[in-house]
Amino acid sequence: MTQATADPPADVPGAHVVEPAVTGTPAAQASPGTPGPREAALRRIAAETFGIGTLRAGQLEGMAALAAGRDLLAVMPTSYGKSLIYQVPGLLLHHSGTRTGPTLVVSPLISLQEDQVDGINDAVGPGTAVAINSAHTSAEQDQAWAAAEDGTAVFLFLAPEQLAKDSTVDRLAALGIPLLVVDEAHCVTSWGHDFRPDYLRLGEVRERLGNPTTAALTATAAAPVREEIQRRLHLDRPLVLVRGFDRPNIHLAVTRHHEDKAKRRAVIAQATAFVAELRGPGLIYAAKRKDTEKYAAKLTRTGLRAAAYHAGMPAPERTVVHEAFQAGTLDVVAATTAFGMGIDKPDVRFVLHADIPESLDSYYQQFGRAGRDGQPARAVLHYRSEDLGLRRFFTTHTPDQPSLRVLLAVLAAKDTPLARDELASRTRFPSRRITALLNQLQDTGLLHSDDDGVRLTGDPEAALALAVDLAETRGRVDRSRVEMIRGYAETHHCRRQFLLGYFGEELAGPCGNCDTCLAGEAAPSGAADDGGDSGGGFPVGSAVVHAEWGPGQVIQRDGDVLTVLFDSEGYKTLSHRAVLERGLLKRA
Numbered sequence: 001m002t003q004a005t006a007d008p009p010a011d012v013p014g015a016h017v018v019e020p021a022v023t024g025t026p027a028a029q030a031s032p033g034t035p036g037p038r039e040a041a042l043r044r045i046a047a048e049t050f051g052i053g054t055l056r057a058g059q060l061e062g063m064a065a066l067a068a069g070r071d072l073l074a075v076m077p078t079s080y081g082k083s084l085i086y087q088v089p090g091l092l093l094h095h096s097g098t099r100t101g102p103t104l105v106v107s108p109l110i111s112l113q114e115d116q117v118d119g120i121n122d123a124v125g126p127g128t129a130v131a132i133n134s135a136h137t138s139a140e141q142d143q144a145w146a147a148a149e150d151g152t153a154v155f156l157f158l159a160p161e162q163l164a165k166d167s168t169v170d171r172l173a174a175l176g177i178p179l180l181v182v183d184e185a186h187c188v189t190s191w192g193h194d195f196r197p198d199y200l201r202l203g204e205v206r207e208r209l210g211n212p213t214t215a216a217l218t219a220t221a222a223a224p225v226r227e228e229i230q231r232r233l234h235l236d237r238p239l240v241l242v243r244g245f246d247r248p249n250i251h252l253a254v255t256r257h258h259e260d261k262a263k264r265r266a267v268i269a270q271a272t273a274f275v276a277e278l279r280g281p282g283l284i285y286a287a288k289r290k291d292t293e294k295y296a297a298k299l300t301r302t303g304l305r306a307a308a309y310h311a312g313m314p315a316p317e318r319t320v321v322h323e324a325f326q327a328g329t330l331d332v333v334a335a336t337t338a339f340g341m342g343i344d345k346p347d348v349r350f351v352l353h354a355d356i357p358e359s360l361d362s363y364y365q366q367f368g369r370a371g372r373d374g375q376p377a378r379a380v381l382h383y384r385s386e387d388l389g390l391r392r393f394f395t396t397h398t399p400d401q402p403s404l405r406v407l408l409a410v411l412a413a414k415d416t417p418l419a420r421d422e423l424a425s426r427t428r429f430p431s432r433r434i435t436a437l438l439n440q441l442q443d444t445g446l447l448h449s450d451d452d453g454v455r456l457t458g459d460p461e462a463a464l465a466l467a468v469d470l471a472e473t474r475g476r477v478d479r480s481r482v483e484m485i486r487g488y489a490e491t492h493h494c495r496r497q498f499l500l501g502y503f504g505e506e507l508a509g510p511c512g513n514c515d516t517c518l519a520g521e522a523a524p525s526g527a528a529d530d531g532g533d534s535g536g537g538f539p540v541g542s543a544v545v546h547a548e549w550g551p552g553q554v555i556q557r558d559g560d561v562l563t564v565l566f567d568s569e570g571y572k573t574l575s576h577r578a579v580l581e582r583g584l585l586k587r588a
Contacts, residue, residue: 038092039064045088050123056081058241062215063089066179071238072215073185073229078344079372080243082217083116086181087155091124093178094154101176102148102156104209106163106202107183110135111322113157120155131157148175160187160198163205164435166419170208177212182233185216186361189228200439203234204449211236220245220365222503223555224477224565245503250370250377252495253515254488257384267354267382268298274378275304275331280349284334285366287355287387295334295354309335337362346373353381356388359481360488360502383489388482399440399471401464403429407437408460417453440467473568480570484563487573493558494522501556501563506540538562538579543588546572551588 042063046052058076062085065072076082090103107113113131120129130144130153147153156175162168182188188199206214216229216238230238255270257263267284274282286292289310299306307321307330318338324330326345333339337357351370357363363381371377410426411418420438424431438454441447444466446458456463484502491498496511516522538544542554544564552566562574564585579585 038067041092042067042088045091046084049091050084050087052081052084055084056243058243059085061239062241065239066090066213066215067092069213071213071235073226073235073238073240074215074217074243075221075226075241076217076219076243077245077247077368077372078219079346082219083119085217086179086215087120090154090179100151101178102153103179103181104172104177104212105155105157105181105183106160107157108160108187108199110159112183113159117155117157124154127152129153129155129157132162133157133159145171160202163201164198164420164431169205173209177209180206180209180212180214182214182216184218185229185233186218186221186225188216188232189225198435200232200442201435203232206234214238219368220361220503222361223553225361242504245364245500245505246496246507247368247371248496248511248513249374250367250379251513251515252367252379252499252511254381254383254495256489257382260384260386263354263382263384264295267295267352268302270380271295271299271332271350271352272302272304274350274352278349278376278378280347281325281328281330281345282332282348282350282352283339283366283369284332284352284354285339285357286334286336289336291354292334292336296332299332299334304331305329306332306334309333309339311336311338337366340365343369344372345369347375348372348377349375350378350380352379356381356383356482356485356489358485359478360484360499361481363485363488364499364503381489385486388486399467400437401468403433403437404440404464404467405460407434408441408456408463411447411454411456412460414455417448417450417455419453423454440471443467443470476568477570480572483573484571487558487563491558492516492521497522498556498558501540501558504541504555537587538576538585544585545588546585 039060042060043055046055046059046063058074059081062072062074066086067089072085074082074085086103086105093103094100105113105116107116110131110133113133114135117129117131121127127147130147132141132144136144144153144156148156158168182199182202188202206212211234214233214235216233216235218225218229221229226240226242229235255266257266271282271284284292284295286295289312292308292310296306296308307324309318309321313321321330321333322339322343325333325343348370351367353363353366357366367379370379406427407423407429410423418426420431420434423429424434427434429437438447441463442449444458444463446456446463446466448455448457488495488498488502494507494510494517495514497507500507510517510522512518514522538554540554540557543551544554545551546564546566549566549569549572552564552569552572554562555565555571556563557576560576562576562579564572564574566572574584
């Protein structure tokens with residue numbers, strides 16, 4: 001269980017605590033305040049029930065916020081103890097007697113749910129946590145519902161797709177849920193690296209549950225992801241805790257290639273060498289399913305214990321690979337991004353990317369599976385600039401306009417709300433297709449959803465046009481994120497400074513543990529040719545306006561290059577000198 005790690009290692013920095021307004025304006029540092037009786041009670045539960053005597057930075061602040069009824073967004077790496085942040089106040093609320101309903105935890109994977117349930121029940125006692133999912137028989141699920149309804153269960157785990165059933169939401173609403181937890185919260189946003197359409201209903205579900213205090217938890221979320229999580233879940237001025245993204249024990253490197261065959265040979269050679277040198281297992285991430293199988297086969301021929309993993313494999317086969325890797329009987333898994341959530345193996349010594357990832361968000365999440373024990377690990381991106389074309393192709397967003405027209409026509413024909421199952425019946429689309437189409441329309445502002453169903457509140461042609469415009473905007477933003485990956489691969493400055501800057505954190509000087517630093521090539525990332533104006537008028541985090549691209553925020557400074565995240569265009573890089581000389585930006 002993730003919170004079972006006791007004291008933080010010596011190299012773990014403190015949490016960055018911010019409290020932004022819902023509008024996303026620059027955040028101010030929050031003072032944790034003087035500990036009071038509530039904090040003392042939370043510390044006591046953490047120590048006596050979970051055996052955690054020393055809390056990591058940010059944990060107590062998060063617990064206290066939830067116990068006081070304040071929404072929370074916690075961005076902290078896996079194994080840091082995000083689970084403890086909701087489990088301790090969940091017990092406190094339950095035992096206080098003021099609310100008897102269980103804490104509802106929405107988690108995307110059955111394996112994650114079962115691990116959490118087992119950990120809570122081991123620490124607190126059998127029956128404290130229950131899960132309702134396909135891994136349990138109907139009789140076991142009935143028992144879990146009964147335990148939630150009679151107050152025996154303190155924690156109830158569900159998958160997001162289960163909340164698509166109105167009957168399930170109604171049953172939960174009757175329980176009086178005091179605390180809603182959204183695990184892997186980045187899945188709620190299409191900015192995120194593992195977007196899941198089922199998560200998009202959670203804001204609506206939260207309202208139907210009476211807007212309980214909500215905790216959104218994720219291991220990685222850049223500024224736009226954090227802002228969209230808050231908006232999608234309808235969080236009310238949440239406390240936002242961002243634990244430092246730096247993983248100083250992981251050596252970062254990029255190996256550039258011109259020929260695809262040479263790149264593939266280099267990946268195989270490096271994986272083989274790392275298994276021997278680092279004496280631990282590793283991961284290879286590839287973009288295509290067939291490539292994972294090729295890498296696994298070639299590694300097996302070298303004598304390594306290797307296997308492929310991708311979404312096209314039967315579920316039982318994927319389970320075998322997952323369990324073998326966790327058990328330490330595989331040296332290397334070659335995988336697509338399907339090998340992701342639920343991987344919490346502390347001794348992964350290397351992560352190689354055979355293909356360029358879709359964004360720095362996903363890259364950080366994937367290579368962050370290395371070195372979770374705090375020991376040295378390696379992350380290498382094998383970069384071939386020609387591969388950027390494939391990633392740009394995947395950023396094309398084309399709404400299914402004929403299907404949207406059919407759905408909009410059905411909605412326009414009724415003045416009253418239509419339930420999703422009725423929409424499926426009238427359109428003859430599968431229910432999941434209905435969910436996907438409604439997701440494309442929900443940001444147009446012309447749909448209204450409530451307990452009774454979905455209703456169109458404007459002209460159907462206007463709704464269709466807005467959906468197309470929003471898709472085009474998303475495409476521009478996603479293409480800009482591919483350019484940020486290119487920037488990371490091609491930077492001549494410290495790679496760690498570049499990466500942390502993307503997530504809105506500044507590293508004072510070169511890290512000393514990336515390839516450019518060790519080669520003596522890295523100049524301080526913040527050094528700029530600004531005509532002697534060291535501030536330049538546009539510090540990191542400042543709100544700006546561009547005449548053509550509109551409002552944005554300065555995200556990063558890399559030498560003379562400013563990176564600005566624009567609302568409608570995504571990430572843009574600008575020469576700092578040109579900005580000053582030509583007046584390209586104005587402070588908002």
